[in-house]
Amino acid sequence: MSEYVLELKGITKAFPGVRALDQVQFQLKKGEIHALMGENGAGKSTFIKIITGVHLPDEGELYLNGERTEIKSPKDAQKLGIAAIYQHVTCFPDLSVTENIFMGHEKISRRAKRILWNDMHAEAKRLLQELGSNLDPRTKMGALSVAQQQIVEIAKALSMQARIIIMDEPTAALTTRESEELYKITEKLRDQGAAIIFISHRFEDMYRLASKVTVFRDSRYIGTWGVNDIANEDLIVAMVGREITQLFPKRQGEPGEELLRVEGLGKTGYFADISFSLKRGEILGLTGLVGAGRTEVCQAIFGITDYDKGRIFLRGEEIHIKHPWQAMESGIGYLPEDRQKQGLVLDWGIGRNITLSALDQLSSRGWVDEQKEAELAKSLAEKVQVKAQSIFDLASSLSGGNQQKVVVAKLLTAQLDVIILDEPTKGVDVGAKSAIYEMISELAAQGYGIIMVSSEMPEVIGMSDRVIVMREGRVTAALDAATVTQEAILEAAMVSQTIS
Amino acid sequence: MEKRVLLGRRDFSWKSFFLQWEWMLVLIFILVNVINTYLSPYYLNGDSLRDATMTFLDKAFIVLPMVLIIILGDIDISVASIVALSSVVMADLYTRGVPMELAIFICLAVGTLCGYINGLLITKFKELSAVIVTLATMIIYRGIAYIILEDQAAGKFPEWFSYLGWGYVGPVPFIFLVFVLFAILFILLLHKTTFGRRVYAMGSNATASQFSGIKVDRIKIIVFTLAGLMAAVTALFLTSRMGSTRPNIATGYELDVIAMVVLGGISTSGGKGRMIGAILAVFLIGYLRYGLGLVNVPAQMLLIIIGLLLIAAVMIPNLKGRPYKGKKSG
Secondary structure (H helix, E strand, O other): OOOOEEEEEEEEEEEOOEOOOEEEEEEEEEOOOOEOOOOOOOOHHHHHHOOOOOOOOOOOEEEEEEOOOOOOOHHHHHHOOEEEEEOOOOOOOEEEHHHHHHOOOOOOOOOOOOEEEHHHHHHHHHHHHHHHOOOOOOEEEHHHHHHHHHHHHHHHHHOOOOOEEEOOOOOOOHHHHHHHHHHHHHHHHOOOOEEEEEOOOOHHHHHHHEEEEEEEEOOOOEEEEEEHHHHHHHHHHHHHOOOOOOOOOOOOOOOOOOEEEEEEEEEEEEEEEEEEEEOOOEEEEEEOOOOOOOHHHHHHHHHHOOOOOOEEEEEEEEOOOOOOOHHHOOEEEEEEEOHHHOOOOOEEEEEHHHHHOOOOOOOOOOOEOOOHHHHHHHHHHHHHHOOOOOOOOOOOOHHHHHHHHHHHHHOOOOOOOOOEEOOOOOOOHEEEEEEEEHHHHHHHHOOOEEEEOOOOOHHHHHHHHHHEEEEEEEEEEEOOOOOOOOHHHHHHHHOOOOOO | OOOOOOOOOOOOOOHHHHHHHHHHHHHHHHHHHHHHHOOOOOOOOHHHHHHHHHOOOOOOOHHHHHHHHHHHOOOOOOHHHHHHHHHHHHHHHHHOOOOHHHHHHHHHHHHHHHHHHHHHHHHHOOOOOOHHHHHHHHHHHHHHHHHOOOOOOOOOOOOOHHHHHEEEEOOOOEEEEEHHHHHHHHHHHHHHHHHHHHOOOOHHHHHHHHHOOOOHHHHHOOOOHHHHHHHHHHHHHHHHHEEEEEOOOOOOOHHHHHHHHHHHOOOOOOOOOOOOHHHHHHHHHHHHHHHHOOOOHHHHHHHHHHHHHHHHHOHHHHOOOOOOOOOOOO
């Protein structure tokens, strides 16, 4: 019998265009809480999906209790006693707690195939009590708080005799007190012999619970340490410390006059008290963890969603923007995070995508001048260096980086002063990344004011003149290019009390 | 980095030109006419063909804006009720002594208003789909028509009003000329203007269209308002041809119209299809009905044939002409 309940060796998984995991290893002992840490995009999610049978690895070996095993489907994982609990609970809100716990493995009488409701309710009650909860199993799932829903999810894991439990950022949506409850339950599970993989961005969680910590970075395994054997600073370096090469172009020129000023912007439940200003020719980095409210702030400025507090000034005048077309008419453009769903008409050619925002200037009295249109599309597509044969190539046939260039080209057709870029290099390979960086700094040099939302630390530091960090809907730091460090950003982005 | 040059022109290929659903429709159209001629010696008679054309063209006016609605990815099932309401209002006003010219104008205004209300509701209440909103207004508009006329017929219009439905300009039916005029307008609107381009964009990707600064709500309201206006135009021609009106006039037109649009190769998931396809489908179904009627094929049989054609239209998406199809890069 092996010392490890779960061991992975040399796991590699590639998706079209991206290597999500590269020769990753991991070892989990019985009765251990093992923290797994890393930046967004480090490969944690893919790794979890491999353990839970959602993805099959391209290479590598997986051992359960020392035996080589293949987990081919989520059902397999369930049978082998592996369960995952996510930050956003995936439940059926209109069904009862009992139904959620027993979904897919209901207790059914042998002969009549009747559902044994009483047995199930009783069993649900017992499981919940074991976890120290007095929830009525007949309550509808949707009526519960996130913390309570997580407890139900854990009860569900227990009802399936899970021996390996993965918790994916379970505390991200919880208050301090609820987190404390969750810690206790997690410890209880450990004492009963379960092995737990705990993923979190909060150092607090790690120090409070875990005995071991493993760090992934850039789809690779970096190392495993005892929680008390590694200094906090070293851990941060392990998580973010990649070499910043010449990826980022040098920029000259001083920022000009103020273009955009946001004062005390707030939207109940999403963000509050957001204030910043943006100058001509400046790149303002807006960073923080996924879910910190960055996109929501940008979409409020662009008029996709509304805000209920605060004021926005453009070139010194207050503006009230309710629709994206108003934003674009006043000179604010937005490059959305999801370019396939929000940026492109995929079954159209490159050319028509580029001119979609420019139809008014390409027409007289509503009639499209197709000659003029083709010329503009061609010149812009060449300017941003889209790799394609002709402007009639379908947008869907392009790689991620080239699709992004098309969306940028579309922005360039409008008369803009401010450009908001939401994760401009997400899912783009390194070559296209550097092209996009060059484009961004050229735009700044031309006098655009640029807000760049990004989760990628090196990109934020390499490109920005100033950096604003958000956490849980609030600005937690405003840093200058001269003094900004990854550590400073991480401290502001994560819960910081326990770091010092 | 090397400077890239992109082609600004697309190479023309006869193969992809002919591999379009519209040619399929032309083929079926010819086939229908050949079979009809073969089946009945009375089919290829100028006068009766002309009369047949006049009877099926009234609902064709609604087909034109319905193409826009379905390209948007929406649907409007209230159009037949709008026909009824605007027709009934016109007849009622006329019987109460309002001059016919004014009654016609009000008929058009009522249709336009009904369409505008549809568009307003659909854009204001985004959680409601167009099918739900127009299901509700379908019942409401028809209900108002019943309140106004109480299941009576109204008519006795002035002599000249029958010209709309029965008149000729030389040898050509007046209704045919008006339809051709509207058809050309709608073809230009959809394929040559910024408006039409934006309609296609919204049908293909509504979110990206909104993010690109398109006034999506305004365009949707205009499209539904156009449907209301064209339903009122149908009401004029239909009422003229019938000589009187009843609240149950044009019952079932919405499904006929939608069937013609779908047969015309316009995808119900939005963003694809061309105006000319739906226009071809109007004539295809019209002559099919007329020809099979001549040889006494039961009406139910006809429905089955149209149903089969519809399934074929949906099943051969690879043959369908894609408006902005480009060459795939390797």
